[in-house]
Amino acid sequence: MFIVILFIFLGITVGYTLRTRSVFLARLKTINIWNSKITTWLIWLLLFMLGIEVGSNKQLISALPTLGVESIVLSVFATLGSCALAWALWKTAKGGNER
Known part of the structure; x- marks a missing residue:
């Protein structure tokens, strides 16, 4: 390094x-x-x-199914969290401009 x-x-x-x-x-x-x-x-x-x-x-290849499931779970929850926070920000920012 x-x-x-x-x-x-x-x-x-x-x-x-x-x-x-x-x-x-x-x-x-x-x-x-x-x-x-x-x-x-x-x-x-x-x-x-x-x-x-x-x-x-060989060790990494044998652990690939477990790593794949973990990565899918992390990706789904990261995407859902980002969408939820973006929606909350949109509602907060738009709330001051409504009539």
Whole structure:
């Protein structure tokens, strides 16, 4: 985890240092064109590797039905709670504007 945080701060430092360089700014437009494409492919690669990691874990695969039920229950109650609070906020906000 320390290495990940180190690379994040290294990237921030390099970006901050190079932001005022005119050569870097001229190439930045070209980099920005490819930036979103590269980021998308890297995210797909990371998701694929995460799938391989999860799929190879026998303990996790055997607990998948239990995890699935728990995740469905949490999702349903989180959605219902969000809807109830949004409805209450709507009623409260609209209450002052009624005639």
